[in-house]
Amino acid sequence: MSVETIEKRSTSRKLAPRYRVLLHNDDYNPMEYVVQVLITTVPNLTQPQAVSIMMEAHTNGLALVITCEMEHAEFYCETLKSHGLISTIEPEE
Numbered sequence: 001m002s003v004e005t006i007e008k009r010s011t012s013r014k015l016a017p018r019y020r021v022l023l024h025n026d027d028y029n030p031m032e033y034v035v036q037v038l039i040t041t042v043p044n045l046t047q048p049q050a051v052s053i054m055m056e057a058h059t060n061g062l063a064l065v066i067t068c069e070m071e072h073a074e075f076y077c078e079t080l081k082s083h084g085l086i087s088t089i090e091p092e093e
């Protein structure tokens with residue numbers, strides 16, 4: 001009796017490292033402005049999601065905006081900063 005080994009071929013490519021875009025609370029920007037900047041900066045972000053992110057940053061001092069590849073994370077972070085918001089990125093654990 002022979003045992004046949006079936007090789008499991010990996011079709012998934014190695015995923016690029018992902019980064020978290022964080023929004024920090026500030027005492028300068030009106031809440032409505034923060035929501036508007038989030039909606040215009042991050043594609044597919046709905047108003048309720050943007051309000052939730054803004055409220056989390058307002059309440060806890062920090063909120064996760066989006067997790068994505070480094071290029072996109074840097075772009076979103078810089079765009080938020082260019083609109084006067086405080087944003088940083090960190091590697092996803």
